[in-house]
Amino acid sequence: MGVSLALGLLFGAAALYGGAAACGYQSCSVTKPNMLNVHLIPHTHDDVGWLKTVDQYFFGVRNDIQHAGVQYILDSVIPQLLADPSKRFIYVEVAFFARWWGLQTEAMRQAVRQLVAEGRLEFVNGGWCMNDEAAVHYSSVIDQMSLGLHFLQETFGECGRPRVAWHIDPFGHSREQASLFAQMGYDGFFLGRIDYQDKAHREALREMEQLWRASGSLEPPVADLFTGVLPNGYNPPMSLCWDQSCSDDPIVDEDSDENNVQSLVTYFLGVAAAQSKHYRTNHIVMTMGSDFQYENAQLWYKNMDKLIKHVNAQQLRGSHVHVLYSTPSCYLWELNQANMSWSVKQDDFFPYADGPHQFWTGYFTSRPALKRYERLSNNFLQVCNQLEVLAGTRANVGPYGNSSSSELRKAMGVAQHHDAVSGTAKQHVTNDYAKQLSSGWDACQVVISNALASIGGSKENFMFCTYLNISICPLTEAANKFMVMIYNPLPRHVNQNIRLPVNGSHYSVTAPDGQPVLNEVIPVSTFTRCVQRNRGNAINELVFQASAPPLGYSSYTISKLPSKSLAHSKLLKRLYDQTLPGMQHLSWGIQNEHLRVLFDPKTGLLKEIQNLDKSISLPVSQNFFWYNASIGNDDISQASGAYIFRPNASEPFPITEGVRLYKVKTQVVQEVYQNFSSWCSQVVRLYAGQPYIELEWTIGPIPIGDGLGKEVITRFDTNLQTDGRFYTDSNGREILERRRDYRATWNLSQTEPVAGNYYPVNSRIYIKDQKVQLTVLTDRSQGGSSTADGSLELMVHRRLLYDDNRGVGEPLLEPGIYHDGLVVRGRHLILLDTAESSAEQHRLLAQQEFMAPQLVLVPGGGPPYQPGQRSLKQFSALRQALPSNIHLLTLAQWEPDSILIRLEHQFERGESANSSMPVTVNLMNMFLSFNIITIQEMNLAANQKREDMRRLIWQSDADVASHRSARKLDPTRIVxxxxxxxxxxxQIQQESGI
Structure with missing residues (x-):
């Protein structure tokens, strides 16, 4: 059917129905109360990158890899909907839809608006992508959801607002994700993948649908979300797939020898009856679609039309099955109207397994460099967002060019996809994700430079050194004098340890107030020089501690001093205390004001940590190990791969039994360098005044010449009596207790004692007994576990030789830029404290690591940005620091005339005697850089006024949830x-002079 004819039919239908059609629950088709109603949901699942890049999927190129072209799916579906008012379709990924929308004529746009207004084209989920749930941080989830939902709101108004969350493909589901969805105003959540044992258990008990109580702190029903498990993942029932990519027979209802109506109707009735036994109401759902389907929508709709016609005709012969086109929200509405009481779930859906030896826990760590880059990119995006607001339009149009945060926002939205940050895409697609992030960084560097020139009053040659983790920065290596601006995105004062690659041996560091700052120069380590591979030429690192005010910056001036007679070799001798395994120094270690770290004199491994403030001493042995990745065998063919972790044995191999050591000791920092092998090293570091130990590890290239894939872990062994329990964060927020070989909702038959006990760790993992807690903070998402009492491990890198047969079609080899394997460098921060007081430390430090200060380097000497404006060496956008338990989660430009502000209480209920108390802040008197003119409270995604939120009410078998009325907003007293x-x-007004 031509588009013009379809448009004519649409407007004719609107006139026929009197223009009274409505979206949302009012648009749902009539069901039959005394029958089994089968809701057919036409849908397509369009990965925002996986086997092909985002562009390759959208345009439909590289069909030799996978036949898929998203633009043609929408081109094909819309005319089918326009031609028949009974048809329905749902769409999910706004990253694709927004691109398609930009290519359409105004006539087509108007037609699509009408379809959305009538509920015939329904958006579900509505984020920029369908994000992963294991390797994501809650901040990035909120951002990518808000990005997509904002587009839908701007384009379609209230009818574009999804009522249903739809995560049909992510590989396990987090409790925090459900909590966020609930706070965004969703009425329900549908899942495609849960553990095979969990699903069988639920089917037997008819608990495929229940109420998920997704927070232990938020008062019900704030984080309650009705959650349903779909029967076939997200695929249609067997034999009922009618896409051009399917091989099932079409329905033939002509007078022909191929007529198969009776057999297919009989089969369908049997499938519906079997499925209904696992669900509690007279409504069931069938997902009619799959990956990149509906490129030829006529195939699907023509056969579904026949299916509906012939199955419903059986009602005249006594059948009690009624089939209809539907949507997830219409199905959800019928469940709500059933007025039932539902069971309650309070844990999460990790780990996920689709078979006895098939735990999808490898992707918690897969592609660790991309995971770190994504985490850094979010940090940089928040800085970019904040400065874009603080400087106003001068951040977008300024001396360094015209730019905005939009490109990095979209790149970060794409990076949250469940085949992006998860590490489960092909290598060339992973490279494209990184390329998109890099382009976003470039755009935000312009924004930040414009903003700093505007705020600071000086047009400088701002520089961003992105390789500081391997001691490369051309400016600091060559310049005799430069300035370091430290921008702090947190709403509280922070201290930050700064390390800069230099070639001098003596420097002066001057604080913004003109006071000298204690600093030290230490040699660049051999570990770092190996990673650099002749990039950069610094021989030393300048180390000092800087501070930055809340939501602001401090500028430190660095000057190279004349070299003293102390040669570089003598500097090494002065700083180093080198020793080997077998040394007799029984108390060999490092110590600052808070901690003492001791090493085993025979092996060189860490052996003990002491908290001097609390008089706590804990034997801790730390080493690196590797699991031999299974390649499958005749009995069990499953191999370890990008998704699946399956070691050959439960006990890993140590990389070494003893390490070579040397120590660097200065007033600013003390470091112990441990060389485990040619491809594994670590620095154990104590900074002056800091209550944590930093472990900087460098892994790779992982050797594979022996034909063995390797999964590398760091493990901490203690004498803590942990009773099989350990604790991990949920997407960086609430903490969940984990128990070895245990699931809260069914009796687990454990088949993989290591992989089956791995969980996602987004920011921290810890073990404890009644008195002492050992916490490890991560700098990216990783898989972690406690496979034995008193032990804690994190997987840091993996390199595999075989594919795990989950679709990606290539082994996780990661060649790296030199094509001999990827080298990864990362950090773990170790905290030892009493069990009752640990929360204060790990909450605040984890947040500071996630929202770390951004360094901007300046050669100096630039002209004033504006005539007569005084250069500012220190700046804060806040009138005063916020309480330490309150986080400024978001400060971003939303519309040309409005900004988005999110305030977050970052402690759980009962977690801390002091920090878990309610806090009241004055939003109207918070900022110095601008005045708030008008303010409106919104839901979490900012696509609905909070006062207008009317979520469906669900009855549960647990306690009765309260239903609080909307609070009257008093911006001077935000509780x-x-x-x-x-x-x-x-809406804000910029202060003059800022």
Missing amino acids: LQPMEIRTFLA
């Missing part, structure tokens, strides 16, 4: 309860 996030849209 935040534990774990509460409050979101505001504000």
Whole structure:
């Protein structure tokens, strides 16, 4: 059917129905109360990159890899909907839809608006992508969801707002994800993948649908979300796939020898009856579609039309099955109207397995460099967002060019996809994800430079050194004098340890107030020189501690001093205390004001940590190990791969039994360098005044010449009596207790004692007994576990030789830039404290690591940005620091005339005697850089006024949830309860001179 004819039919239908059609639940088709209603949901699942890049998927190129062209799916579906008012379709990934929308004529746009207004084209989920749930941080999830939902709101208004969350493909589901969805106003959540044992258990008990209580701190029903498990993942029932990529027979209802109506109707009725036994109401759902389907929508709709016609005709012969086109929200509405009481779930859906030896826990760590880059990119995006607001339009149009945060926002939205940050895409697609992030960084560097020139009053040659983790920065290596601007995105004062590659041996560091700052120069390590591979030429590192005010910056001036007679070799001798395994120094270690770290005199491994403030001493042995990745065998063919972790044995191999050591000791920092092998090293570091130990590890290239794939872990062994319990964060927020070989909702038959006990770790993991807690903070998402009492391990890198047969079609080899394997460098921060007081430390330090200060380097000497404006060496956008338990989660430009502000209480209920108390802040008197003119409180995604939120009410078998009325907004008294996030849209007026 031609598009013009379809448009004519649409407007004719609108006139026929009197223009009274409505979206949402009012648009749902009539069901039959005394029958089994089968809701057919036409849908396509369009990965935002996986086997092909985002562009390759959208345009439909590289069909030799996978036949898929998203633009043609939408081109094909819309005319089918326009031609028949009974048809329905749902769409999910706004990254694709927004691109398609930009290519359409105004006539087509108007037609699509009408379809959305009538509920015939329904958006579900509505984020920029369908994000992963294991390797993502809650901040990035909120951002990518808000990005997509904002587009839908701007384009379609209230009818574009999804009522249903739809995560049909992510490989396991987090409790925090459900909590966020609930706070965004969703009425329900549908899942495609849960553990095979869990699913069998639920089917037997008819608990495929229940209420998920997704927070232990937020008062019900704030984080309650009705959650349903779909029967076939997200595929249609067997034999009922009618896409051009399917091989099932079409329905033939002509007078022909090929007529198969009776057999297919009989089969369908049997499938519906069998499925209904696992669900509690007279409504069931069938997902009619799959990956990149509906490129030829006529095939699907023509056969579904026949299916509906012939199955419903059986009602005249006594059948009690009624089939209809539907949507997830219409199905959800019928479940809500059933007025049933539902069971309650309080844990999460990790780990996920689709068979006895098939635990999808490898992707918690897969592609660790991309995982770190994504985490850094979010940090940089928040800085970019904040400065874009603080400087106003001068950040977008300024002396360094015209730019905005939009490109990095979209790149970060794509990076949250469940085949992106998860590490489960092909190598060339992973490279493209990194390329998109890099382009976003470039755009935000312009924004930040414009903003700093505007705020600071000086047009400088701002520089961003992105290889500081391997001691490369051309400016600091060559310049005799330069300035370091340290921008702090947190709403509280922070101290930051700065390390800069230099070639001098003596420097002066001057604080913004003109006071000298203690600093030290130490040699660049051999570990770092190996990673550099002749990039950069610094022989030393300048180390000092800087501080930055809340939501602001401090500028430190660095000057190279004349070299003294101390040669570089003598500097090495002065700083180093080198020793080997077998040394007799029984107390060999390092110590600062808070901690003492001791090493075993025979092996050179860490052996003990002492908290001097609390008089706690804990034997801790730390080493690196590797699991031999299974390649499968005749009995069990499953191999370890990008998704699946399956070691050949439960006990890993140590990389070495003893390490070579040397020590660097200065007033600013003390370091112990441990060389485990040619491809594994670590620095154990104590900074002056800091209550944590930093472990900087460097892994790779992982050797594979022996034909063995390797999964590398760091393991901490203690004498803590942990009773099989350990603790991990949920997407960086609430903490969940994990128990070895245990699931809260079914009796687990454990088949993989290591992989089956791995969980995602986004920011921290810890073990404890009644008195002492050992916490490890991560700098990216990783897989972690406690495979034995008193032990804690994190997987840091993996390199595999075989594919795990989950679709990606290539082994996780990661060639790296030199094509001999990827080298990864990362950090773990170790905290030892009493069990009752640990929360204060790990909450605040984890947040500071996630929202770390951004360094901007300046050669100096630039002209004033504006005539007569005084250069600022220190700046804060806040009138005063916020309480330490309150986080400024979001400060971003939303519309040309409005900004988005999110305030977050970052402690759980009962977690801390002091920090878990409610906090009241004055939003109207918070900022120095601008005045708030008007303000409106919104839901978490900022696509609905909070006062207009009317979520469906569900009855549960547990305690009765309260239903609080909307609070009247008083912006001078914003009260935040534990774990509460409050979101505001504000119109502002910039202060003059800023």
